[in-house]
Amino acid sequence: MLQCTNISKSFKRDFWAKEFIALRSINFDLSQGKIVGFLGANGAGKTTLIKIILGFIRPDSGSINILNKDWLDESVHAQIGYMPERPFYYQNLTGLEFLEYCGKLQNINKNDLEKNIDKWTTKFRIKFALDRQIKGYSKGMLQRLGFASVLLHNPKLIILDEPLSGLDPVGRKEFKDVIREVNKDGVSVFFSSHIVSDVEEVCDDVVVLEDGVIVYNGPIKKLVEENTSNEFIIKYYNEDNLESLVVSSTDKDKKMYELLKQGMKIERIERVSSSLEEIIYRLNK
Ligand SMILES: Nc1ncnc2c1ncn2[C@@H]1O[C@H](COP(=O)(O)OP(=O)(O)O)[C@@H](O)[C@H]1O
Ligand SMILES: [Mg+2]
Known part of the structure; x- marks a missing residue:
């Protein structure tokens, strides 16, 4: 579903500084239909790799294949839903207005949009708040709205950058339930976290990144058993x-x-x- 081949990326902080290597020859292969955790300490390079996968920044070398296409091919992006580490929401819009706005940006036709808003906001139990302004939402509600927004165009894969950060234990449990719901619907999930226990319960596979190097990639079960x-x-x-x-x-x-x-x-x-x-x-x- 998603193959990274030899992805490397360095940053130069300023003209005189030595290059800082954020990712070193990253290779991995995500299989379809799974929930995959992307684990690594802060600064390990998770966000950098996610930005590269989404085409926001270019790697120094390497290439990525998503659903058998080159990752920079425009048709690939229609298949991916992405939630950044710090999403931004227009505070004065209601939840419904926000979702309709997202749908318009993605050129979803009115019927499908209505159907999908109904489907996901029901599943995520956020429908009751759709007529309220976003500024009154709790962190957990915002996150559920955010999830709904990345699913409106029926993506095959969703990529979430630290979706659990800032959530309390109840929010974390909710997130895990939501992720399972989405996955049951056939959506592959790739989400990053720096907290092991968040990944342990809900993921099939895990990719572990340490200082820009992958130290493990495979089933969680195997990692624990071995x-x-x-x-x-x-x-x-x-x-x-x-x-x-x-x-x-x-x-x-x-x-x-x-x-x-x-x-x-x-x-x-x-x-x-x-x-x-x-x-x-x-x-x-
Ligand atoms: N645009 C940039 N310029 C310079 N250094 C960067 C830039 N983006 C990220 N880095 C550095 O790359 C490393 C990895 O960052 P990041 O991918 O955000 O890590 P993570 O998401 O795992 O916490 C960090 O040391 C960070 O300071
Ligand atoms: Mg990050």
């Missing part, structure tokens, strides 16, 4: 003291047997697991 240790922790009571012992999977039966023989009461045994956060932290070393 990095989950083969060690177990046995918790047991030695008289009244809860003690624990870390053993390898091959030793665990023997050790448990020994503990029982010594009269210990086994409380539980579990695999030593690591969160995605720990894994990514390790990857980046």
Whole structure:
């Protein structure tokens, strides 16, 4: 669906400064129909790559294919919905006026526009506020309106830059539900975040960027499985003291047997697991 090949980008902050390399030979391939998280610390280069994908800035080298076309081909843009990191909304328009305005900019015919506004504002539970001016919207409402606006032209892929920033836990949960809704409708989703837990729950795949280099690209499941240790922790009571012992999977039966023989009461045994956060932290070393 989207293939980046050897994308590199440097910035020169001023004439005398040394070039700063923001992206180094980025290669990845997004498969269609998935929710893909784009993870990286602040300054890793996520926004730069997103701007390149959208054709706002040009890479120094490399090329991108979107839906089997060169990414600078105009017909490609009609297939993409994009929400920037800091969207701007005309405060005095009502939600409905804003969506109609977006639709006009994208040359959507009146019937389709009406249908799509109805569909997405119903799904995102923002229909009730469409007659209100945007200045009265909460952050979560604004975001839902923003989502609706990028979906009006039936894009095949939506690209969202840090859509979760500034949302409270309820807003985050809502976002995840909304993303699943959109994806169920057949839209592929690519969204950036610097927070691992946001990506962990909702994504199929993840692309991890560190200082302009991709350090992992693939299923989240695989990343977690491959990095989950083969060690177990046995918790047991030695008289009244809860003690624990870390053993390898091959030793665990023997050790448990020994503990029982010594009269210990086994409380539980579990695999030593690591969160995605720990894994990514390790990857980046
Ligand atoms: N126009 C620019 N000129 C100079 N440096 C830039 C420019 N845009 C981005 N950068 C630098 O590139 C790096 C990556 O930035 P960015 O892509 O915004 O990161 P992220 O979105 O992952 O936080 C940062 O160090 C940033 O300062
Ligand atoms: Mg950014």
